[in-house]
Amino acid sequence: HPNITILEDHQAIDVITSDRLGLPGRRCHGLYALDLKNDRTVTIQAPHTVLATGGAGKVYLYTTNPDTATGDGIAMAWRAGCRVANMEFIQFHPTCLFHPHAKSFLISEAVRGEGGVLRLPDGTRFMPSHDARAELAPRDIVARAIDFEIKKHGIDCVHLDISHQPPAFLEEHFPTILARCREFGIDITKAPIPVVPAAHYTCGGVVTDLAGRTDLAGLYAVGETSYTGLHGANRLASNSLLECLVIGRSAAEAIEAEGFSAGAHAPLPDWDESRVSDSDEEVVVAHNWDELRRLMWNYVGIVRTDKRLERAQHRLALLRDEILEYYANFRVTRDLLELRNLVEVASLNVESARSRRESRGLHYSRDWPNSLPKALPTVLAPERVRNRTVS
Template sequence: MKAPDFDFVVLGSGIAGLSFALQAAAHSCVLVLCKSSLSETNTAYAQGGIAAVLDPTDSFEQHVQDTLEAGAGLCKEMAVRYMVQEAPAAIEWLQGIAVHFDEAASGDIALGLEGGHSHHRIVHVKDHTGRSTQQALEEAVRRHPNISVQEFQMGIELLTDTSNAGTFCYGVQVLDLHTQEIRSIPAQAVVLATGGSGQVYQYTTNPGIATGDGLAMAARAGAEVQNMEFFQFHPTSLYQTNGEVFLISEALRGAGAELVLPDGSHFMHQYHPLGSLAPRDVVARAVLTEMQRLNSPCLYLDVRHLPPGKVQQEFPSIYHKCSTIDIDVTSQLIPVVPAAHYQCGGVRADLHGRTSLNRLYAIGEAACTGVHGANRLASNSLLEGVVFAQSAAEQAVRLLEQSPFIPAFAIAENSPAYWWPGMQAEVFQCRARMQRLMWEQAGIVRSVSGLMRCEAQLKVLQQKVKYITSLTGIKQEVQELQNLLTVAELITKAALARRESVGGHFIVEAQTDRLLSENSMIPQVARK
């Protein structure tokens, strides 16, 4: 048998995938596969920043406790402590690959504040931290001689086998989105860094590529998943009627913006002592509750009281976006609505990214390391991506050195991919129905009866998509829908299994459920 061309295959090109690639490439050959272009990732859309204890008056213990409190007691404390302690080194490493974080007047790194944090500790690049970090990582990856990048390649299934030592992963089956060719790529280990699955919901801040591909592949291969009931909804997505999605960073509230009702009055302190800076699950439910009470399509962020020029200078992306839809933030309120934002659960992974399948690693949003528990603390996600990617790379390289193996070499396969007018519309309709179903029955507020209805209707959709697949073969649109339905089923089953409300999982009693069914979950807004 021929040895594989690459030691490690990484699916995903966000902060987790590229951090792993750069660390592992010092000792091995790495292939990075991405479903779209290298730069189209969830990371690139992250605005706020990266949490790290850099101020002498702050402490690791405070960051740990803030994280545990946000996670509603369901975090893995050992994982949280590891991440927090590694944060300063992660920031230094990112600076080393030319991420230029904002500086304070003293010359030190400027530190912002976000909801749930007891101290200023958010390292940032204006309000486009993710995009700046993504660009620096890309440039470093493109330069590295041991890293190959193949764009527009979609993972279809993991290649697994079973031995006396259990099930192990020896590669991945991939669809070339340009040629429609299917091929199998062998590797010493496979790394899932495919991001989240926000597209499972009708309203989301996630880009179109966030269809839970890695998570779905891992689940189908038998890998353990965890905490799927905990999906974080961001309370402040810009409300627009043209269907475009744009996130209004929580950092804006950290800088002093206040959530207000349509008449401009404050309301958040009725729900939490921290007001507009309460944990995201609390804020999202409060915004939803007030929207329902007032029968309003949105609520508002008020930045009119901030110093002149502050938003334009510190949040240029938000300022520019608002100006393009004729909102002058210095004199007008910013309309906002909640939207699905971050998957707190995922493929169960340890401190080194190892999953329940040998030689399969999961990092970033696709993984569940336990650091987020029932609700992610703001700006811990990019941090988690770097810290656990580096830890996974170190362990994977040791595995390569200690017990290399030659997986079976697979040849290219052809995909039938039959497609005709009308089929794409059918797939789109199924996807829209699933997204609406998940938003209404498994969204910000849930009920047992609603979740049971959701589960039953998902089964109907799964059967329909199975039939479509038998006709079309493997096509991107159909495969993404299959993956989303897999994720939807995992979320629904996990939500039904947990009957108490905690963190991002809020379940109502029967009488409230009746009222919700009579008065829709949320006023409908035009949104992709």
């Protein structure tokens, strides 16, 4: 379309707000972005900005999400002063292929539906001891059971065994899984599949209305980036389709109704790089990236405890300080921007989880195993959280 310009290979840095410009009111005027091909920052002025950056699965060590799911939109909106909600509700898919070279490959739940059995490395079947429905229990129950067995036995993964089905049946029903596993030397007609739970869907996000409007005029959020109320404490697959299509269309209609002269402003100032230099210690980014994801997996995973969450909050506060100091002194890179966003989102996950004194849906706490009589969202406001010291 002649009126659409697509900027490929650009990484958003931050939205530009009235506060940043010293203007009255609360409005988004566009954003700063990193042009990855030309290694330069660009200023994009816009009367309306829509965050559609997906979820935050990469905050965990294991995820079914693509590498770009680093919570960028959620973190940018939070820094701009928008509320976020229900960040403790992360859906984990129970069975992701566990292999050092297999990134984010999902083993369909249909495998369990067709008789696949979950076993420990010694061949012991364990699901019947966790739930009467065994392998056919809901996702969150199966994921918790696998997590329990992995931690109990100190193992890296469990095994999903469908080898009792005839090879022709597997070829017909699961050709992609059969072929992909074969690439890694796993013949599912003869041997079980090594699997591990993996972060799959972020149910919370930036608080919006049903037209995608955030707390900041001119800024919208749609899809997995947003919290619309259409997901509760768990996620149904069709709800995310509804959220993307319906809220996306509603946001477009709201933007069209407001018009394109809204928030008109003189040209925005360029990104200031006068006080930074090229990094001479990229290992810091790589180390913190790895530490952050392992920390979240071990302390803020499928099953939570107050002690683990408290430890995670303390360590994340230190990591966040290190990352922000690094960010303040060196030129931005894609890895640095994503790391900065990840530590922000990880902190929001922990803050939300610590606020919920119950177990509900995708949030399970050993210290608070029961549900409260009334279901309420966890809503975090930047001012309230920043004014509270870490306890």
